[in-house]
Amino acid sequence: MRTRADYVIVGGGISGAAIAYNLAKKGETDIVVIEKSYMTAGATGRCGAGVRQQWGTKMNCTIAKMAIEFFENAEEILDYDGDIEFKQRGYLVVASNKDEDEQFAKNVALQNSLGIPTKHLTPKQAQDIVPHLNTENMTSATFCATDGHLNPFTMTDAYYKAARRLGVKIHTGTSVEDIVVENGRVQAVVTDKGTIKTDVVINAAGGYAKQIGEMAGIDIPVFSQNREILVTEPVEPFQDPMVISFSKNIYCQQVPHGAFIMGRGDDREPGLSTESTWRFLDEMAKTAVGLLPPLGELRVIRQWGGLYNMSPDRQPIISGTDEVQGFYMACGFSGHGFMFAPMTGLLLSELILGEETTVPMDELALSRFDGKDLEAYETSVV
């Protein structure tokens, strides 16, 4: 175990991996990543493996589009010998009432203005893309052909392998127990395997971001919530895009190896539990078979839960803080940290090194919540 490092990153999910890689690529290679379990054990490895650009805020659209452009070339950029399984077969977003349809019209106009090729479709046009879609009670749909599937495990693995080649050290099976702050500056990170002196700590702890913030005396306005998901047996390919609906509360895609994975976001108490429940299974089965009837014939083989780390406005917090010098965070992704990771890594590394950032980061700063009671204004969340 190292006793000193220029940077200590807390969390071995894709955000931590992308931040480590981006800092190392800029020449800052004295980095230690601390992960209490193993690579992608938290939210990254539990996510729905989808990446989309269809958002309702300019910031989310902008960073999602740039992330997709990275994924298109990720294997080459990271010199990865595995397969990240990036398949751009689109996301079909279904509207089931007039309000949703009107919101989607605005979303499509915003997305198109930013160069995202989303189309607003009739139910019939949606059915041309997904023939087994039940269009009963469906108002319209939107479709973006460049959204798609990405393997969370291999994508993260690709980042970590590239980071390791640049000298980054990764300690799995190691828990962070405290962060030492003196005179308003980060001094050290205390782990169960020893203390690492450092000037910079980066909180990329996903579902545990609030707890890591508290160790440094920073109150981050996020909370975690269990979101459940299930997977079926693999079958021959018959559904190209991810199908999602905010009002019906479902996302569902057939992944490259043939299984369908689907999830939904029941409103439940904040907490750190990732339990699997019957309630989810019942509601998921009714929703999925209702919207995509042939899926009724598929056998569910596994279910699990993972943590969304929710921010007040459902946009990420990629930021430093005036209260503690040297403390940075990438959290509050509200279920979309996997999709945004390339930008998380790029933007946070630029911020830490005092470079001009690729996009203005005011809307991602922790200080945006100061004294304000921000309403959730990103509504495109399942």
Next chain:
Amino acid sequence: MKNEDIVICRCSDVTLADLYELFEQGYDNFEELKRIARVGMGPCQGNTCAKMIQWEIAKYFDRPLEACAIKNIRPFTMGVKLQAIKEAAEDED
């Protein structure tokens, strides 16, 4: 018999040779192997491969068997059709 011909995970078609290659790359526990090679993620949920992989990890890395954790057990124990779950849920409603 060649290692390339010994199938360890039938669901995801992973051979002993594949496993050794992953060991060489540093993947030394079931959870990481599962994420990279999909062992234990297929219809049998690791009921065929998990024990064999545990043995292979112990042998390759020269660790006691009990120090090699086996997979995390998650529901289901066997596949159930979504339609059957839907109907049962509707019966209860």
